[in-house]
Structure formats: structure tokens, C-alpha cells
Amino acid sequence: MLLNASGCLDALATPEVARAFDAFVTKTVTPLPREGNDPTRIAETDHGLLNSIGLQNPGRERFLAVVLPQLRGLGLPIWVSVGGFSADEYAETCSRLSDVTIELNLSCPNVDEAPEAASEIVAACRAETPLPLYAKLSPALPDIADVARAAQAAGADGLSLVNTIRGLALDDETLRPRLARGAGGYSGPALKPIALAAVYVCYRATGLPIVGMGGVSTGRDALELIAAGASAVAVGTALFTDPGAPHRVRADLYKAAAALGFEDPLAARGIAHAPASQLALSKRTTNKTPAYTAK
Amino acid sequence: MLLNASGCLDALATPEVARAFDAFVTKTVTPLPREGNDPTRIAETDHGLLNSIGLQNPGRERFLAVVLPQLRGLGLPIWVSVGGFSADEYAETCSRLSDVTIELNLSCPNVDEAPEAASEIVAACRAETPLPLYAKLSPALPDIADVARAAQAAGADGLSLVNTIRGLALDDETLRPRLARGAGGYSGPALKPIALAAVYVCYRATGLPIVGMGGVSTGRDALELIAAGASAVAVGTALFTDPGAPHRVRADLYKAAAALGFEDPLAARGIAHAPASQLALSKRTTNKTPAYTAK
């Protein structure tokens, strides 16, 4: 299952791109409208992208009254990314939603207010809605598996891993931050190993469904997230380079999975956790295992 | 001031490389000897390096009796990286040291045992030693500035930013982790924006001396860390590619600083925090400021 990453696609501006996904994930909706941060809001680095959009969105009421009905017209399953600054705020938005999957954005690096502990927010939302609840976590945690377990205990049905991590870039000449806000959220290719590690440890810790994301730009990237434990994959920054990414990633994902002998990409789910198989002992692999590991 | 990053240079194996730095930082020393993790311990990714060395070291007693006296022979200031699994363990090692700077490794992603809260460890060490104490933090923290402030309050004299962050890479064919341990610590070019952000926010939060590190491979990289707030810069992964990195980075750092009008690289310290200067309003910069920011 292929999704867009929250905040990386406007389905109403380009419905054909949204329809290339299996579901559409909205940009994070907060209780009140937000103008977002001052520009400059994006800066490319050598291996990734920094953004400080700052959750620009029309706010809950307008979203529910105007945007969501329009999105329903796409004919796609809708995931609503919910944000807020207290557990109550998240919970109230959740209570107002129906017939969608909810992704709780517990981790935006581009707003000042720190939300309450992830598990409290999940618990408050769980109390308000029977809808599927995904907890979206940042990789900037000393032990993400711990937080994932707490989210599960609080009632999360799944995890979205990962959000961006804080990064900074300086102007070539002035040596001052290229983003008006200073630091921003770091996404794109550089994030991939971090995302893989988060999915890997959280799959092990919880067994929950996981939307894996972070630097996915090829089918192989998607396959690796699935192997680490993801049950779905989201594409973010790669959409900016290529709005055709969903078609391409999907086609390549099937090819990459087939080339390794998997009937379906999801058959590879969690395979990174499997004990060494006979296949893994083929000559090619043996050649490069370090000398002397077996005494 | 240019240092090696802890764990990225053996001064006794290649003293000429160590002498190209202004001080030598040891690999982390733990109370007991450690064999380190099983191989495979390193895996290259597209934009960085994963390692799971696992703090292989001869342990405190042998370090003090044999290694440290040999290191003194280099004629360089020595920084001892101290590790442990409780505040007491850190503190005891600190109490046994003299005539060195201490870097407390509060953040190794390659050992299972979680150390106590950073500030407790710093406080326990502060009580045992008058030596300069640097707290080395991971970027995997929801609010690194907060932890830096706590370390300062507990008596840290400086900060070392950043350690590696957890990452994972999978084998092309088996889709199983390339490192025997699964995940490892992610370093190198991909880490640079993360390191810059950590230095930037911690400088603002504490004003402490900071050893900046993470993906430094050019003089420009070093200059950016200094501009963000570092008072010294450490080179890690880039040493593996080029043991001549210290000479090259130093020479380029002076050139890069001079090209931007700084008499000395350290004159650029914290310049990223300065208000927009006249220089910043030069035509070239104005050209690319977004339209309409001034209404």
C-alpha cells in the first residue's frame, strides 16, 4: 500500500497525483487556522531537504466544512493528519471525524509549542473515536521503541514512522540560517537509514501496522521499509522531484520484490527480522562475511 | 581548534595523524574491558556510515595504567571520552583522571544499557573532578537544548555535539541487516544539517563552549559549525576516507573564513545568530529573497 507523506501533496491541486496512491493523507490539521512560518521555508542540502512550513492549514472548522467534502470527491480512502497543542485539542478534532483513518502528528519540528506526551494524546483520542488511529513519531527520541509501545498501550492501531528530524543549513555568503525560522525539518535521502531503524525497532517492539517513510524515492527503498516491518509506505520529498513517483515506485517495488523471490511486496514484510535463511548462506554472501567469525 | 571525533582515530597506531590535531580525543573508556560487538560492524550507506563497534576498549584500569601514559608521549592535550552504565561508573572514572579534558559520552547508540539521565551523570562527575567536563549528546532527543541546559546546570563546562543517530541498512540480496547487531550509529555527510541544528540551538540555550561534529569533511563544514556556535570542531568519518583530513580541513577553514572577511575562523563563532547585517543585504542576497515579504 502506497501513500503520500502528510504535507507533501495537495490532492485538490493535483488530483491525478493523489489518485496514483492507495489513499490520500492530508496535511496536518490544527484546531485553529495557521498561516505557517515566514519564508524562506525550504532549503535544499546536499543529501536532503529542510522545511519550516509550520503547519500552514485552514484550521479544523474550515477543513471539516470545505476541504474534507472536496477530498471525498477523489474517491480515495482519506487519512486525516491531526495536530494540536494539547491532548484535548487532538481529541476534539478526532471526535469530529468519521469515515477516515486518523494519523496523529505527534512530532512536528516546526512549531514551538511542545505537545504533551505521545501516549497521553493517543489515549485522549482513543477515548473519543473508534476510527483507526496511527501515531506518527519523530526519530528524535532516545528510544523510539519505548514511545511506540506506550502509544500501543494507549490504544494506537498503527504507527507512522518517521517524521522529519531537526536540521539547519547556512547561507553560503552570510553564514546565517537559510530558513527564516532558523532550523527546520530534515527529510529526503539522508533520512532513509534513520527511518529504516525506527521501523525495524518499532515493528519488533509492537508488531503494529506501520506506515514507513523517510527518503523513499525508489521501489527498492519501499521494499526495504517493508522488510524492516512496514505494512505500507509513504512518499514525501521524492514527490517534489517527480510527481510521477507513486507510479514509478509502485512498479519498481513489484519488480524488486519479484527479483528477490517474493510473490507480493508485502510477503517481504518483516523479513529483515527472519533468522539467517539458507538463501543467505549462498556463496556470494559467504565470500564477504568477515574472516574468523566462527572460531 | 580541531580535534578528532572519539572512536575515529587510534593515536598510537598513527601518531602523525593525531599530531595534525590540536588535541587527541580517546575512544570511549568504560569501567570494564569491552570486546565490542560481533562483526559485521560497519556498513556504508549512500550518504553516510553506519557503525556498531560497541565501545571496544581495554577498560579503565588498563587504559590508566598502559594506554594513557603512552598517549601522553604524543605531546598533545588529551581528551578522555568516558563511558559507563551508571552515574557512579562515570564518576569513578572521572575521579581517577588528571591533566586531561573529560568528554562524557552520554549517547552511544551501540550499547544496550541506557545510561541514567545526562544531568545526573554530569552532576556525579562534577562532584568528583575539577577537570574540564564536556557533555557529549546525541541528536536523538526531542529537545536537545533542554538537555544541554540541564547539563550546564549540573556543572558541564562544555558540550560535544553530536554523537551518531540510530540507523539501519539492509543487504541487497537477503534484505537482512548488514550490521550483525541490526541497527548502528549513523555518521558522515548526512548528519551535517542535524549537527548544525544541535550546535545552533545549544549555543543559544547555554552559551557554553561547544565541540561541533557530524559530517565534517571540508573547511567550509567546519566554518559552518563555528558560525552556528561551535568553539572547536571534530572530524570523524572523514578521517576514514582521508587521514590527511585534519591538515586539509584546517587549511580550507582558514581560507573559507578569510574569503568571508573573518580574520580568524573563531571570529565567525556564533555569526549565524547575528541580526541581518548590512552585508547580508547585498544585491545578490536581495535578488533571491522571496517576493512580498515586505508588504
Add this chain to the structure above:
Amino acid sequence: MLSRGRHSVLANEPVGPYRLLRVERGRAEPGIPGQFFMLEAPGRVLPRPMSLCLAPPGELDFLFEPVGRGTRALAALEAGDELAILGPLGNGFRLDVDRPLLVGGGIGMAPLPYLSEKLGGPPAVLGFRTAHHAEAAALLPGSEVAVEPGLVTELLPAGHDVLACGPERMLQAVGALFPGAQLAWEAPMACGYGACYGCAVDLDGTYKRLCVEGPVLEAAACS
């Protein structure tokens, strides 16, 4: 409908300090003057927005200034290389004007040759930093040229429908003189098609996406 394809480079020629990148048109549409394309910048994470400069048969030509990593990567392209191009994107100039006058500043002249062609060669005024930069005026034959310290705004006759592109200060000055002018603005862009909200500009007190609302805007809408 977004259209993206791989195109062969036909030539990459110096024009003063700028480069004229000529690529095979393939199935891409040239679009309306003032619209832009996102050009893959080899080795970089993001593509770069560029206005279409000229649209000879079978070609799409872009005039650009190598100012940073992305444009330097574009400058290094050679005939035979391929690059991905997305577009045309955004809103171009309205062409239903009575007395068009084209005004360009520096690399801001990029969209004007194609615009001039579509408008049947109206008068044009171009401003440049140096005589070397002014060599690019050859792409817009018959244009009047100001070189600093001269300013284009000193050369603008009244009574025209101004269509302008150039540095922010020039556009502000032009907009102040001609409230009905159509101005082509710039902002850093990640996607170019409304996906990222990176290209925010303050329009009437709220942040709008320049790639969706612009890049060409009426001067009156911007103050």
C-alpha cells in the same frame, strides 16, 4: 495535468555570463510565456524552476544564471546529456493587452523573448549590472538597454501595459509606477506544483503559494 519527461540536451551555450540551455522538446508543451518548468539539476535533491526563454520548433530553451549548486549543475550539462523536465507550470502572462511593454532586469529577462514572440515583438526595456550581462539583450533584438548605474525605471514611457520580470526591487518600483503591470516573481520552490507550501508569498496578508497563484501577478494584487 502534470507532464514530466526526459529530454536530450541539444546545446548549452554561454550568453554573456548566462547560459542558454537548449533541450529537445519531445512531447512537452511550451505553455504560455511566464509559465515555468522544473528542471532536474543533476546530483541535487530538488529540481530548479526556470522560465521558458525561447520555443523554436522542436526545442525548449532556458536562459539561466549559474548562481548556486543547482544552476552550476545545469551549467555543466553537455549536448547529449538527458534531464527530466516538469511543466509548463503556474500562471503565465495575460496576452490580451493593448499596448504591451516588456521590462526585464538581469536574468529576469529570461521569459521575455518567448513572450515577445507571442506578442508580435512589442517594445522592450532591459536593465543589466554590466555590459557583459547586457550581451543577453541579443536574445531580444530591438530592446532598449540600461546598464547600471542606469535603471530601467528611468526609461519607461507612460501609457503602456507593462509585463515585467526581474529582481524584487525592480518589480516593486515598476509596480509602483504601473499599478496594472503584470509582474513575474520568484520564490524558492521545492515542487513547483502546489504540493509543498514552500513558495509562500504574502498576498493581501496571507501566505499563498507563488507556484499556484503566480508566478505572474498583477501589481495591484501585491501591495
Add this chain to the structure above:
Amino acid sequence: MLSRGRHSVLANEPVGPYRLLRVERGRAEPGIPGQFFMLEAPGRVLPRPMSLCLAPPGELDFLFEPVGRGTRALAALEAGDELAILGPLGNGFRLDVDRPLLVGGGIGMAPLPYLSEKLGGPPAVLGFRTAHHAEAAALLPGSEVAVEPGLVTELLPAGHDVLACGPERMLQAVGALFPGAQLAWEAPMACGYGACYGCAVDLDGTYKRLCVEGPVLEAAACS
């Protein structure tokens, strides 16, 4: 003393499925056979360890198998390109042996041509997966060749001082037959000069750095 410099590629020739990368020697020392160099792999974060294969006057020649991203990047180098090379590194073969016999498996034959030269052309036995791979035996004229399912270990005469390089299983088998053999091992290496502790191998129950203790080790030390 570590030595690193930039070297020009003279040629990059196919040898069966392998490549022989010939670079200008410059001021680098060829070192002792079995020592290795860290070769910059363009576009990759880390360099790659390679044994010296041949050392004709003014050259350093490396034989390698393109198996992954780094070796494929090396395979793409062309005459005239430059790359940085660090070395020689590690401990090579002891040459003070009475009745040398060289044994190589697959790309493990890489260090043997230079070793053979230094030892005055002793007998050699090489094993390969396929006849195509076995074309590389031409770099060691006069060597006896086994192609799978044949195994080199079936061709080894007794009473020799064996110097061997090849896949781990082959080295283990050779070491079991010849406890005094000198075996050249491999491990993933980040630095090649003792800095990273990445190349750990279990020697006598503790992890040692292969780049410091090896890569050539006595068979008896490894069991």
C-alpha cells in the same frame, strides 16, 4: 607513515569478469605483496580496500570484481580520470619461505601476480567458479587452474610453504591442510589504518583489527 595521493588512471581493462585498473604510480610505494591500498570509490562515502596485483614500472595495478556500489564505481573509471589512493597498508606475506606455493580462489588471486614476481615465479594453483572467471589466470602464467566443481584443495602437493588468498571457506580448508600457511583474509573496512575498529576478526578469542594484524595471518594463529 601513511601516504595518500591522487593518481591518474592509465587503463581499466576487462579480465574475464574482473577489471584490471592500472594507475600511475607517482610517489606511492608498491609495498610488500599482500599489503593493500584504500582506493577512492567515486561518489561513495568510503574508499575500498584492494590488494596490489601487479607493479610494473611506474604503475600500480589492481584486479577487482565489480560486486557492489563501490566496485562498480571503480569499474566506471576511465583513462585520464583521477582517484585518491592510500597505502600500502597492513602486513603482507613473509617472503622468507623455502618452497613457496601460491594458492588463489576467484578474485582472491588478486595479490598473487605481484607476489609471484617477488618470489621468482613459484608454482601456483588457482580455482575459479567458471571458465570465464578463469581467464584471469593469464595474469599468473604457468599456474594450474581448477574450475568448479573442481577445487584447488584437490590439487595441492604436500611439502610446500603455502601462501593463499581466496574466499573464507577455501582459506579454512587450506589452513586445515597446511597449518603453517600464510593466509590473506578479508573483512569490511572503513579506514584500513587502525582508526575505526570496523574490521574486527576473532583472533584467539578477542576481536582484533584485521587491517592492523593482517590481512595476512599464519593459519595456526586463526584456529
